[in-house]
Amino acid sequence: MQPKAVFMSTITQTPLQMRLLLLAVLTLAFTLVQPLGAFAQQQSLAPLAERISPSVVNITTTTVVAGRTGPQGIVPEGSPFEDFFREFQDRNEGQGERPRRSSALGSGFVISEDGYVVTNNHVIDGADEIMIEFYPGGGELLKAEVIGTDPNTDIALLKVEADGPLPFVSFGDSDIARVGDWVVAMGNPLGQGFSVSAGIVSARNRALSGTYDDYLQTDAAINRGNSGGPLFNMDGEVVGVNTAILSPNGGSIGIGFSMASNVVTRVVDQLKEFGETRRGWLGVRIQDLTDDLAESMDLELTSGALVTDVPEGPARDAGMEAGDVIISFAGNPVADTRGLVREVGNSPVGETVRVTVMRAGATQTLRVTLGRREEAEGAVPAVAAGPDESVGPITKDVLGLSLTTMTDEVRTELGLDGQIQGLAVTAVAETSEAFEKGLRAGDIITEAGQQSVVSISDLEDRVTAAKDAGRKSLLLLVRRAGDPRFVALTLSE
Structure with missing residues (x-):
């Protein structure tokens, strides 16, 4: 007898209550299986791509490159051909190449129906002309104007004028993106035109080289030309701006980095309002507090930011001193220097905040009115003068x-x-x-x-x-x- 027949035979010989119980269990199991089957059939990303792709754009920049004055660098010094090329260069001195136009490609996305476009600063940096092309290609090219840029986060805000409202996408909350969440990257990789790739969030809070770095790492394929394009979550919200890849050969090996949307939105809001960034400035130099530093200062904690110098500025005016350990800023605990820099940079210029420091084994709370970092950058801290030694060095x-x-x-x-x-x-x-x-x-x-x-x-x-x-x-x-x-x-x- 087949297994199915045996099973059905058992049901018919079971008392009524038992049969009803088994039927209820089967009904529940069937109810649970249905959504799982439906979920398995809805794994295609096509509906999501079709909905959000109209807001993704290709960006073409044109730059005038100065002409060269001769064939410098063609042959190495000491080569037997060196005299020949020097003679050639002398004959053509003053007749170097004419300035030529160089083009580059990148990606971006529209964030408002009136034509604001976000991309990377390095995509448009130094460009003389910026043209925007919507997906699918072959449509009308729109000339873009630069509203503002922020090299610190590699973000640029552009503006295009169109005859009607443009399709756009919204930013999501990158802080709730979890490692393992599905994401989709869109853009113009290697100049091949519109392309979609999918992957997961591989890591969070990656830092590369910048002061305000906060990258999501993804294995979604990101290549040259994807720069400035969006990284979407499964709700079609932008959680990152594709910025960099880690690669030994220039192509994707599954390690890409997208600037987190919660960093980008603050930058974009300031660029839209002021045409520039306006970050808070505390006015201190700091370093991480290590175990041996904490021991030498007789401190039990190893979290916080150790103040190494307090030049003229907001912190000095509030009474902060070198050797203080900043353990809280605006009510938020300070884990390390990177966290403090981001907290201060995200704070409004002119705001008065409470800063708690550890000094001589006791805590003190200072009220600091923040300055503006962009105005203070490049300032050199003063060094206190002391008595000069009149004798020779010891x-x-x-x-x-x-x-x-x-x-x-x-x-x-x-x-x-x-x-x-x-x-x-x-x-x-x-x-x-x-x-x-x-x-x-x-x-x-x-x-x-x-x-x-x-x-x-x-x-x-x-x-x-x-x-x-x-x-x-x-x-x-x-x-x-x-x-x-x-x-x-x-x-x-």
Whole structure:
């Protein structure tokens, strides 16, 4: 007898209540199977692509490239053909190539019916003319105007004028995108025209090189020409702007990066309103708080941002000091320097925020009125002047460092500001911890144990005090080319 027949026979010989119970179970199972089957049949992305693709555009840029003055670089120096090409160049001097036009391709997407278009800054940077083409290709080309750009996040906002309302898409919340969620990339890869690729969110919160980086990593195929195109979630919302790939050969190997939409929307809003970005500025230099730095400062926490310098600006006006550890900004805990920079940058210029710092083992809350970062960039922090030494330099080896006191001759030799005080590093033992932690000749030690040092005896006193306090390491403030950072060096027994 076949299995199915046996099963049905068993039902007919079961008491009524049992038969009803089994029938109820079968009905429930059938009800559950139906949606699963329907889900399996709806895996095609065609309906989603058809709905959102009209908002995706190809971008063609044209740039005038200056002509060359001769065949420079054609042959290597010393080649037997060098004289021939030099003679050729001399004959044609002043008759170099005429300026020529160079074209490049990229992608973008429309975010409003009145023609605002988002793309990457590197797609349109330096372009003399920008043309927008809608999918499917072959339609009317529209000339685009640059509204504003932000090189820090590689985002640009364009505007086109059309006869009627344009199809557009909306931004989604990239913060709720999970690793494993399906995503779809659209654009113009390798100049082949409109293309769709699908994958998943492979990772979140990736940082590449920028201060405000917050990338979604995806394995959806992204290639050259996809730059500036959208990364969609399954609701048809833009959760990222395709920006970069990691590749040994220039093609997709499944590691692509899209700037998170929650970063992009803030930038786009400011570009639309002001034509530029206006980020908050705290006015400090910071570094991550490591275990050895925390130990040298007698701190239990290792989260936060360690303030290395407080130049003239909002933080100094509020009373912040070098050596403070910022543990909270505007009510939000600070995990590290990257998180703090993003929080400050996303805050409105002129807003007064509460900043909680750890200082000398106790917390203090400061009220800081934020400045504007774009106006403050390039400012060089002032260095406090101290007494100049009238005697010649004194040299001694401490903690694996060969140190010399500061004199005018030492400052001149190292190209330092005439007022800088501290101890100059003249050599670093390559087997020392100091060398492992990046200290090099030419560095200047301005503080030890969070107190100024201007002499060798000052440093030795700090070493003795740290040992007497039972600490295993000493915190040094080191400057290189004006940039400060803290380094903790282990104290010998």
